[in-house]
Amino acid sequence: MxxxxxxxxxxxxxxxxxxxxxxLPVLFCVWAFSPRSRPHFLERLGLSSFSSRYPETMxxxxxxxxxxxxxxxxxxxxxxxxxxxxxxxxxxxxxxxxxxxxxxxxxxxxxxxxxxxxxxxxxxxxxxxxxxxxxxxxxxxxxxxxxxxxxxxxxxxxxxxxxxxxxxxxxxxxxxxxxxxxxxxxxxxxxxxxxxxxxxxxxxxxxxxxxxxAGNLKWDIPDPLKGGTDSSLLSEWVQRAEKIWGSENRRPFRLLLSSIHPEETKRILAAIEKGAPYPLFLHVLIAPRHLERLPEFRSFLPKSLLVQDRHDFFFMEEKNVLHGHLFLSLLDTYGELRALTVLADLVVVGGTFDPVGGHSPIDAAAAGIPLVSGPNVDHIREVVQDLSDGGGMIQLPGPDLLSALLLEQMKSPEKREKMGQKNREVFAAQRGALQRTMELLKPFLEEMSPPSKRTDL
Structure with a gap:
């Protein structure tokens, strides 16, 4: 050293x-006043036991x-x-x-x-x-x-x-x-x-x-259109709301707010409201980035809209011009966003209308879904550049222009399909980082031997 x-x-x-x-007093306060931290508290201190079953040949x-x-x-x-x-x-x-x-x-x-x-x-x-x-x-x-x-x-x-x-x-x-x-x-x-x-x-x-x-490993996810994602249960959940709202004759337009944050959701919904009514029913699927912030979402979601959670749902009869064309679903579970993405018509990339830096749009691109983002894409700049250059993603300077984009997407299913195909092409072209990474790691992984034993620590 x-x-x-x-x-x-x-x-x-x-x-x-x-x-x-x-x-030590801070740790005690965390244990005493944060029940969610207790199940894994010892792990935070590095004190938990661990078990494993490695292959016998290893x-x-x-x-x-x-x-x-x-x-x-x-x-x-x-x-x-x-x-x-x-x-x-x-x-x-x-x-x-x-x-x-x-x-x-x-x-x-x-x-x-x-x-x-x-x-x-x-x-x-x-x-x-x-x-x-x-x-x-x-x-x-x-x-x-x-x-x-x-x-x-x-x-x-x-x-x-x-x-x-x-x-x-x-x-x-x-x-x-x-x-x-x-x-x-x-x-x-x-x-x-x-x-x-x-x-x-x-x-x-x-x-x-x-x-x-080596490229971005996130491009090497399983292909969602080749049996890699089972969305049947989510499809049933999404369609349940649409049937209740009386839109069986024509499937609503599904807008997914993916890994979204509360404040940007509020601004996006306000922008959508200004553009109503739309030629199609609009089903907004809200997938929060952090489930612990669900109470913030529920505090501002309109009570006169159909609002369904993943586990249960409720709806109210009050309608007006806007509410007759718009209803919401709130994903309140982890691990289902990839499957939900496959069901969307247009995906808004969360963290891009707030100064967060953006969350990965690769799941939507892999599923062949058109994408829209805000201006804050620093964390995903290379991916956004590839998808924008490919023609499958649109960047907006703010949420105010989202209603016009929605109207265009609803009226032009051919354009929407073409954008999705462009995203699929980018997805196919960018794969291969996993193999390159494994090759580049070979020198680092060679000569596995016991770490040096020190007694002066």
Missing amino acids: RSSSLFYYRIFLLLNRILWPFI EVSSGKILFHVASLGEANAATPLIRKLSESFPLVLTATTVTGREALKKNFPLLPVSLAPIDLPDLWIPFLKSRQIQKILLFETEIWPSMLLCAMRLGIPAGIVNARLSTRGFRRMSRFRFLFSRLFGSLKTVVVQSGEDLERFRTLGVPKQDVHL
């Missing part, structure tokens, strides 16, 4: 030890690979790569959020899965040592200073796959380059999504020879 990195490690460790008297005594993701979206996107790696290497899986943990547990029931410990040296050192972690792979932008410094202290190589850096994140890290350059310089491999990401990681200190371009 280089002397400069050792210095930063000792600083982090010293701060950790000094702050424990303040950290050598696991020589150490394991820690694979870490952030949340639900990253867990699903990383699943094909994790599956490939698990065929040859013993893995330990961690996630930052509970939804990410549950997705990993569902997809890999035989592998050890837990929440990642809080980013403190006193938690990461025993976690890594007790699980015999030999190498670490992070997914996308999961950069945790204590984790990486502890890995360096233990002699554990770390890398990032499907790596990306948003403009905002790159600027923020550039301002603290004196710290992040040590962390980035310690990475043994970084497999990035785009050429712009490649240059950004090099600028932040990753050695030129250790940064590789």
